[in-house]
Every structure is written in C-alpha cells, then in structure tokens.
Amino acid sequence: MNFALALLIVATNPDAPIGARYPEATEVFSCNFDAPWDRNFDGWPDNWTRGRGYPLYVKVAVSEEPSAAAGRCLRADLDGGGAIAFSPPVKVDSRHSYVLEGFLKTQGIEHDRAFFSLTFLNAQRERVERFASEPVRDAPQWKKFRLGPVSAGSEEVRWAVVGLHLEPGDRADLTGSAMFGDLWLGRLPRMSLEADHRRHLYTDTQEILLTCTVSGFAEKEPMVTFTLENAFGSRVAETQLPLVVQPSENDLGASVETSVPETPPRIGKAAWRPPVPGPGFYRAWAQVQQRGSAVHRQGLTFVVARPESIPSSGEFGWSLPQGDKPLGLAELGQLLAQAGINWVKLPVWYDETTSDDDAARLIGFAERLSAQGIELVGMLHHPPAELRRHYEDPKRLTAAEIFSPDPKLWYPSLELVMMRLATQVRWWQLGADKDTSFVDYPDLSGKLRQVKAHLDRIGQDVNLGIGWSWINELPQTDGAGLRFVSLSSSPPLTSHELETYLEVARRPNLRRWVVVDPLPASQYAVDACAEDMVRRMVAAKIHGAEAIFASDPFDPQCGLMHEDGTPGAMFLPWRTTALMLSGAEYLGSLQLPAGSRNQVFARDGTATMLVWNHDPVKEVLYLGDDVKQVDLWSACRTPKQIGHEQVIEVGPLPTFVTGLDLAVTRWRLSFAFAADRVPSVFGGRHRNSLRVTNGFGTGVSGAVRLVAPEIWTLAPQRSEFRLAEGETLQVPFELTLPYNATSGRHKVRADFEVQADRVYRFGVYRSIDVGLGDVYLECGTRLNSQGELEVEQRLVNETAEPVSFRCELFVPERRRLKTDVAGLGQGRDVKIYHLHDGKQLIGKTLWLRAEEIGGSRILNHRFRAAP
Structure with missing residues (x-):
C-alpha cells in the first residue's frame, strides 16, 4: 500500500471535526436502524445480509437503545464465534472518493474486535477491494468512527457495501x-497525487514533477493548493494552480435508480514543479476546495539524494527478508546502488520448481551487486513450499x-541453490537477522559443523552465520565453522549499551554483525528517530562491529x-551516515x-567529523580549506568564515563536517599537557609542558603561543620548534596563578603556525x-519572599582529612560578608x-573566596546572580 493511500485510511481531515458530517460530501447512503429499516418487524434490518463464516446462533438484531441516534441500533450478542452484517449494495463509481461514518459501543468484550468496513464490488457484485477501520475492544460509550476518504483502485467498481464486524482475535x-x-x-x-518517478528517488531537483488528478467535482473553476514540507514538517513552498478540465468518457456501466443526482463526470489535472532547495526528504500535499471548504487532501513523499559512489569497502548493509518484495530485482538493484551500502542479505532458497529465468535473474542480480562493490549474503530462512510441508508448523519456522x-x-x-550461487555467494546466514532460535541449542557446535559440512560440498569453506541475542554470551563453537553472528535484542540496545556490549562481547575469529533499526515511526518524532539511529550506527562503528545492518528496510x-x-x-x-563512515578509521x-561533542573519522587522506551540542552554538576554528557541513538528510552547505576560520553551526541534531585537513586534525588530537590539573596554590610556579606529534608526513618548522586566562602568567608564552616527520615536540613552561584566580576548569588555547608544504595557522x-578536585566550592542563588538574594555556598570535602576555610563573599558596591568553615x-x-534588595544584584558577578586555615589552598569561584 502506498503512503498516500495509507494516510487516507487513518487520517481525519483537519477541517472536518469528527463530531460533524464530513464537509461538502454528498450523502449516498444512511441507516440509523429506525422503523423504516424494519418494515416487517422481524428484528432484522431490511435488505441487510449476514456474513458467512460465523455461527448463526450469535444473535444480531435491531435493538432499542435510548442513547443511540433515533433510539435504535444493530446489536450483536456474543456466545462464542462472531458476526458480520452487510448493508444493501450502494451505487458507487471509481471517479469519486467515499467516506464512511458510524457510531460504535461495546460491552464486556475482552478478545473480540469490533470495526466497520467498506467493500467495493464490480458489476457482478464480486468483491474488488475492502477498507476497514481500526478494530476496538473497549468502547463503553458511543464512539464515532470515520473511515476515509477512500477510493477504489479499479475502474470496474460499481457497488459498495457497508460491513459491521464483531470478530474474534486469538481467542x-x-x-x-x-x-x-x-x-x-x-x-x-476523487483525488490522486503522483510523482513522475515511480520510486520517488531523485538526484536532480529540476526533474521533479507532481501531478494532481481530480474527478467527480462540481466546481466550475476548481483550484488545487500544493504545499511542500521538509522532513520536520516545516513549509518550504506553496502555490495554488487551477485544474485543467479534460473531457472524459461517461462510461460508468449499468446503474440502478438512486436518490443522488448524477453529475456529469469531469476530470481535471494540475502539474507542479516544486522549488526543491536541495537534497533532503520532502512531503508534498495537494488540497482541493469545494464551495470554499477544503474537502480532500492527498500527500506523498520523495527524496532528493546527491549522486554518490559506493565506498570500495564498508560495514553497512541491508537485510531483505521479503526478497524481491515490494521491489523486483531490477528496481532493487538500482535502489541498492544509491543506498550507500556494501552488504545485502537476500533469501536465496528455491527448489526445482523455480524457473530457469527466475534463477538466471537471481544470479545476474548477484553479479551486478558484486560489480558495484556490494557483497551478497544468502539468507536461509524461508524454505520452499514443498519442504515446509514436512514440518509441524510450516507457517512459523525458525532456523533451529x-x-x-x-x-x-x-x-x-539447498544443493541446487549452492550449485548455482556458490561462486557469487560466500556468506550464508541460517535464519533471519532477529531469529535467535539457536540460543541454548543443545550441541550447537555439532549441528553447525553438520550444516557447514553439507554446504561445503559445493561451496568450499563457506562463511556460516546465525542470529544471536545481545543478552546471551557469544556462542563457543570452536572448530564448528561459525564465522559471524547477527546480534539483536528487543527492545534494541541504546547507543551507550551498544558501546558497552561491543567492548565485552568478543570471540576470536567470530565477526559481530549488529542490527540497527530506527525507532517506531508512530511513536517518535522524525528528528528523534534520526538522532537515535545515527548514534547507534556510529557507536557500532567505533566499537568494532564488523558489519551493521538494517534488518528490514521496508518495515512500516x-x-x-x-x-x-x-x-x-x-x-x-542511514545513507548519509553509511557513506560518511564506511571503511573509515x-x-x-x-x-x-x-x-x-564530536567524533572524528579518517578515510582517503581526509577527515570527517560528526558533531552535536545540547544547545545551539557556533564553533569557530580552522578545520581545512574545503570544509562542508552536511546534515543527516544530505543537505550540504559551505560554512561562513571569519578570517581563515570556519563558523560551524551546531545543535542537538548531529551533522557531519567534511573536508577536515587530516594533518591538522591528527596534530590537534595528539596535543596534550603533561598536567591538566594544578593545585589551587596561588603565587607559586607550577611546572608543566605541552606535547604534540608531527602528523604532516614531512618535516615542519614553526612556533606555538599559549593563550590562557588574562590573569594567569605563562613563561615562556611563545616557543619555536623544528620537527622531523613523526617526531614528538615537548615544550616546558611555568604557570603562575594570582591570588584571585578562579578555581575550576579553564580553557587554554595553543596557537600554532606550522610551515609544511605551506603555512598552516590553527x-x-x-x-x-x-x-585538585578533592576540595571545591559550589554556589547557587535565588530570590526569597522577602526580596533578599540568597547565596548558597556549598564547600565539599572529598578527602579523609578534615579541612578548615575562611570564606568571603565579595558583592559589587556592598560590604563583603565573611564566614568560617x-x-x-x-x-x-x-x-x-542574605543580601537585601536582591533584585538589584540580578545579573551581576559575585566572587566567593575560600582561604584554607593552616594550609595553602585558596578556592575562588565567580558566578552571576540569578533569580
């Protein structure tokens, strides 16, 4: 089912409140089960029929119900089983959309489900298509349901029946x-919105053409409003275009008399080339108005992706448990070439009933993947039908x-499969990615050894793998030929849990293939899903997962x-992350x-950084000469510059920064101070040194200048150096802190000027x-009910020795306050x-100083007063 149709089945038009009739819709059928619907007084609504397949002893009858419309309803009383009631056929056609509304109430139901349906029939009253509302169990009060608008997918539709269902679940x-x-x-x-590319995947923003087709309208000059939104639902563009009315054939087939006046069928189209700003995920809407009211809205999504070549090697892949569904192998091959992956798992188990043409297509598909740098993994989880019938429960077979x-x-x-695919497929997986049925399997080593021995009859030392659970210790199958495990859990591990598990879950010669799927789309916002998925992909990459798979990319x-x-x-x-990180160090x-926060990777002589921050900030520094910033949806821009430094805008959603100079990046990563903590003893000299390794790949010369808080004294502040390739520089210096230096963490910058193939300044x-972090000050401020500013001083001692301090609070233009600990x-x-007139102090900087009694430590803490 496509996105647009799925949307219509569950969506309620925002201009159509559920309590009212759908606006501007023409009534074609209504039934409130009042007296005219039971003229023979038999308790069954006239011209209605019972659905087959359920026992007739389940009572279904018109019932008095004071709280219902017209005081009557159709009531089904359970006695086991279920019941279905169908309305008389209603004349419909394929050029209109239809919306069904009704009320539902339940009593005492625990397992059965109640719902409405709308079934379209052809001229012979044969079923063509059915739509159903969401099933419910618990509706103690009358609840209104709306199904649609929906449209028939076949031009053969002539009739529709309304179904009322009360059907059992598992019990x-x-x-x-x-x-x-x-x-x-x-x-x-009826309205449809279509893109000119069937797969909705574009590489050029100029290629996109959207066409809205509307039939069955009465307006003389109907208009369509097109809207384009980005991945977050923000409006990108909007326009209004007239429908170009086209002549149509008035061939709706035989009909019966109806109270609804016939409108001559009219079809109109409007085409729009949306002004797409660049790569990204987009949602387009088309909305039609009738007599001034919005009556129908249709949507679709499409993607614009920059053309990229697949890395020669990488860890990322897709598992396709449904094989060539919903896309055939030809279309699937085109898609995978744009997915940024190096691995594909595909079901390949067929038997002698498979035609030679189908087998040839599969072999050709494997060969094309290999030519594109994509390794095919054969999934053995769905045996042929002839083999499945030998098992007790053929519908739910596990690998074990x-x-x-x-x-x-x-x-x-399997022998036939191996004969045809052994040269193209070297990796074989028993079961689907999340099939963990081999966990706790008795004599697992013996079984795997047996399976591998049979596969090796033709495959010659195949790479065998199985599904495994994160919560279980990795299997010990030495000598059994197990080469990889597909690791998953439910619920999935977080990025932090992945880091921990990957560090401890190791076995010699056993590859860990990790499943990383997005969070459920119906439960989380788009940005939350993307951030979580990318964090887990990166965690798996950093901590050594040999492969990272989406277990079913077509899962709804x-x-x-x-x-x-x-x-x-x-x-x-997924694609952006895979392309950025595949094969990178x-x-x-x-x-x-x-x-x-950030993570840096190197590949092909350049570096890439994934960066994010809890708050929106700007990072200003020199990173390279060809720096780009790429968001998760592939939108790329060149950062602004201040002088020779880039301005990188960072927020909660991670983005990639590409084009980092690899030599400068390695230089930065190698830099360190011998001591990154000094005691809070002021006036004395603290000896320290800086250390950095030359990563430029050639000899360099230059100078370094240390920049610290203004009140610190550094000597020497500037030093010159000359380094051979790979040589480490160590520069000693002394740090002197004045008596009013603030305790805590302070930023220090080392400005380098390096002469290599050219001059680099960064x-x-x-x-x-x-x-030392073992004795420190914390402060907080607040206004109390008397208008005083309360300053809370917290002196923390994490040592075993008792300490004493004389504390002083310095307040601008006020007398200092003292206390002892x-x-x-x-x-x-x-x-x-307690400081009177506290509002006057809000926003001002206060200074808390604690001097150790009988010791050398001095703690300084400056802070801004806040309410």
Whole structure:
C-alpha cells in the first residue's frame, strides 16, 4: 500500500471535526436502524445480509437503545464465534472518493474486535477491494468512527457495501456485545497525487514533477493548493494552480435508480514543479476546495539524494527478508546502488520448481551487486513450499527448527541453490537477522559443523552465520565453522549499551554483525528517530562491529522505506551516515572552543567529523580549506568564515563536517599537557609542558603561543620548534596563578603556525583545572519572599582529612560578608548569605573566596546572580 493511500485510511481531515458530517460530501447512503429499516418487524434490518463464516446462533438484531441516534441500533450478542452484517449494495463509481461514518459501543468484550468496513464490488457484485477501520475492544460509550476518504483502485467498481464486524482475535469471547448505529456514507471528488518517478528517488531537483488528478467535482473553476514540507514538517513552498478540465468518457456501466443526482463526470489535472532547495526528504500535499471548504487532501513523499559512489569497502548493509518484495530485482538493484551500502542479505532458497529465468535473474542480480562493490549474503530462512510441508508448523519456522532434522530432509533443495550461487555467494546466514532460535541449542557446535559440512560440498569453506541475542554470551563453537553472528535484542540496545556490549562481547575469529533499526515511526518524532539511529550506527562503528545492518528496510514502523518501495524519512540519515563512515578509521574526539561533542573519522587522506551540542552554538576554528557541513538528510552547505576560520553551526541534531585537513586534525588530537590539573596554590610556579606529534608526513618548522586566562602568567608564552616527520615536540613552561584566580576548569588555547608544504595557522583547545578536585566550592542563588538574594555556598570535602576555610563573599558596591568553615570532614558544608534588595544584584558577578586555615589552598569561584 502506498503512503498516500495509507494516510487516507487513518487520517481525519483537519477541517472536518469528527463530531460533524464530513464537509461538502454528498450523502449516498444512511441507516440509523429506525422503523423504516424494519418494515416487517422481524428484528432484522431490511435488505441487510449476514456474513458467512460465523455461527448463526450469535444473535444480531435491531435493538432499542435510548442513547443511540433515533433510539435504535444493530446489536450483536456474543456466545462464542462472531458476526458480520452487510448493508444493501450502494451505487458507487471509481471517479469519486467515499467516506464512511458510524457510531460504535461495546460491552464486556475482552478478545473480540469490533470495526466497520467498506467493500467495493464490480458489476457482478464480486468483491474488488475492502477498507476497514481500526478494530476496538473497549468502547463503553458511543464512539464515532470515520473511515476515509477512500477510493477504489479499479475502474470496474460499481457497488459498495457497508460491513459491521464483531470478530474474534486469538481467542473468542463467550459473552459481550457490540452496538452499531447512525451509519452514513458520503461521496467526494476523487483525488490522486503522483510523482513522475515511480520510486520517488531523485538526484536532480529540476526533474521533479507532481501531478494532481481530480474527478467527480462540481466546481466550475476548481483550484488545487500544493504545499511542500521538509522532513520536520516545516513549509518550504506553496502555490495554488487551477485544474485543467479534460473531457472524459461517461462510461460508468449499468446503474440502478438512486436518490443522488448524477453529475456529469469531469476530470481535471494540475502539474507542479516544486522549488526543491536541495537534497533532503520532502512531503508534498495537494488540497482541493469545494464551495470554499477544503474537502480532500492527498500527500506523498520523495527524496532528493546527491549522486554518490559506493565506498570500495564498508560495514553497512541491508537485510531483505521479503526478497524481491515490494521491489523486483531490477528496481532493487538500482535502489541498492544509491543506498550507500556494501552488504545485502537476500533469501536465496528455491527448489526445482523455480524457473530457469527466475534463477538466471537471481544470479545476474548477484553479479551486478558484486560489480558495484556490494557483497551478497544468502539468507536461509524461508524454505520452499514443498519442504515446509514436512514440518509441524510450516507457517512459523525458525532456523533451529528448519535445520534440526537430518540433512536428508533439507539439503537436497539447498544443493541446487549452492550449485548455482556458490561462486557469487560466500556468506550464508541460517535464519533471519532477529531469529535467535539457536540460543541454548543443545550441541550447537555439532549441528553447525553438520550444516557447514553439507554446504561445503559445493561451496568450499563457506562463511556460516546465525542470529544471536545481545543478552546471551557469544556462542563457543570452536572448530564448528561459525564465522559471524547477527546480534539483536528487543527492545534494541541504546547507543551507550551498544558501546558497552561491543567492548565485552568478543570471540576470536567470530565477526559481530549488529542490527540497527530506527525507532517506531508512530511513536517518535522524525528528528528523534534520526538522532537515535545515527548514534547507534556510529557507536557500532567505533566499537568494532564488523558489519551493521538494517534488518528490514521496508518495515512500516522500523524501516527506512515505505511499504510501497518509496524512500521513507530514515532512508537518507542511514545513507548519509553509511557513506560518511564506511571503511573509515576512527581517530577520536576534538576539544572544540564551544564544547560541542564530536567524533572524528579518517578515510582517503581526509577527515570527517560528526558533531552535536545540547544547545545551539557556533564553533569557530580552522578545520581545512574545503570544509562542508552536511546534515543527516544530505543537505550540504559551505560554512561562513571569519578570517581563515570556519563558523560551524551546531545543535542537538548531529551533522557531519567534511573536508577536515587530516594533518591538522591528527596534530590537534595528539596535543596534550603533561598536567591538566594544578593545585589551587596561588603565587607559586607550577611546572608543566605541552606535547604534540608531527602528523604532516614531512618535516615542519614553526612556533606555538599559549593563550590562557588574562590573569594567569605563562613563561615562556611563545616557543619555536623544528620537527622531523613523526617526531614528538615537548615544550616546558611555568604557570603562575594570582591570588584571585578562579578555581575550576579553564580553557587554554595553543596557537600554532606550522610551515609544511605551506603555512598552516590553527588553534588547539584544551582545559586545565585549578584545584585538585578533592576540595571545591559550589554556589547557587535565588530570590526569597522577602526580596533578599540568597547565596548558597556549598564547600565539599572529598578527602579523609578534615579541612578548615575562611570564606568571603565579595558583592559589587556592598560590604563583603565573611564566614568560617571549621574542621569539615568528608562531606559538604552549606552556608547561606542574605543580601537585601536582591533584585538589584540580578545579573551581576559575585566572587566567593575560600582561604584554607593552616594550609595553602585558596578556592575562588565567580558566578552571576540569578533569580
């Protein structure tokens, strides 16, 4: 089902409140089960029929119900089983859309489900298509439901029937009832929105053409409003275009008399080339108005992706458990070439009933993937139908169940597969990615050894793998030929949990293939899904996962694509991350001037940084000469510059920064102070040194200048150097802190000028902590009800020795306040200062100074007063 149709089934028009009839819809059928619907007084609505397949002893009858419309409803009382009631056929056609409304109430239902349906029929009254509302169990009060607007997918549709359903789930209720009332079916103009590219995947923004087609409208000059939104739902563009009315054939087939006046069929089209700003995920809407009211809205999504070549090697891949569904192998091959992946898992188990043409297509598909640098993994999780019938429960077979019997059962059909694919497929997986049925399998080594021995008859030392759970210790199968495990869990591990598990879950010669799927799309916002997925992909990459797979990209909730094969909102974040990181080396993290978190990778002589910050900040520093910033949806821009430094805008959603100069990046990463913490002893000299390694690949010369807080004294502040390739520089210096130096963490910048193939000028950022961190000050401020500013001083001692301090609070233009802390053992001491006219101090900087009594430590803490 495509995105647009799925949307219509569940969506409520924002201009159509559920409590009112759908606006501008023409009534074609209504039924409230009042007296005219039961003229023969038999308790069954006239011309209605019962659905087949359920026992007739389940009572279904018109019932008095004071709370229902017209005081009557159709009531079904359970006694096991279920029931379906169908309305008389209603004349419809394929050039209109239809919306069904009704009320539902349930009593005492635990397992059965009640819902409405609308079934379209052809001229012979044969079923063509059915739409259903969401099933419910618990509706103690009358609840209104709306299904649609929906449209028939076939031009052969001539009739429709309304269905009222009370059907059992896994179990059937022995008691309980469902009541249906006030049914109403309305007719609307039919509308479709189509893109000119079937797969909705573009590489050029100029190629995109959207066409809205509307039929069955009455307006003389109908207009269509087109809207374009980005991945976050923000409006990008909007325009209004007239429908160009086209002549149509008035051939709706035979009809019966109806109270609804016939409108001559009219079809109109409007085409729009949306002004797409660049690569990204977009949602387009088309809305039609009738008599001034919005009556129909149709939407679709599309993706614009920059053409990229697949890296020669990489860790990222897709698993396709449904094989060539929803896309055939030809279209699938085109898509995979744009997905930024190097691995594909595909079901390949077929038998002698498979035609030679189908087998040839599969072999050709494998060869094309290999030519594109994509490794094919054969998934053995869905045996042929002839083999499945030998198992007790053929519909729900696990890998362990499939391969537990003697190989004489399952190997003959596999032998044909191996004969045809052995040269193209070197990796074979027993079961789907999340099939963990081999966990706790008795004599797992023996079974795997047996399976591999049979596969090796033709494949010659194949690479064998199975699904495994993160919560279980990795299998010990030495000598069994197990080469990889597909690791998953439910719920999925977080990025931090992945880091931990990957560090401890290791076995020699056993590759860890990690499943990373997006969060459920119906439960999380797009940005949250993208951020979480990318964080987990990166965590798996950094911590050594040999492969990283999306377990089912076409899954409607946790996939990268829509069910109809068009790209979803997570397609580009996955693709962008895979293209950036495939085959790259993790270098570490840079300390940035505004403190943004980041992870840096190197590949092909350049570096790439993934960067994010809890708050929106700007990171200003020199990174390279060809720096670009790329968001998760592939939108690329050149950062602004201040002098020769780039201005990188950073926020909570990670972005990639490409084009980092690799030599400068390695230089920054190698820089360190011998001591990044100095005691809070002021006036004395603290010896320290800086260390950095030449990563330019050639000999260099230059100078370094240290920039620290103004009140610090550094000697020497500037030093010159000359380094051979790979040589490490060590420069000693002395740091002197004045008596009023603030305790805590302070930024220090080392400005380098390096002469290599040319002159490079860049800063390296580090921090030095004043104070050993075992005794420190914390402060907080607040206004109390008397208008005083309360300053809360917290002196914390994390040592075993008692300490004493004389504390002074310096307030601008006010007398200093003093207090003592005597003999504080391990723990904290809290003192509160009261300052009158507190509002006058808000925003001003206060200074808290604590001098150790009988010791050399001095703690300084400056802070801004806040309410």
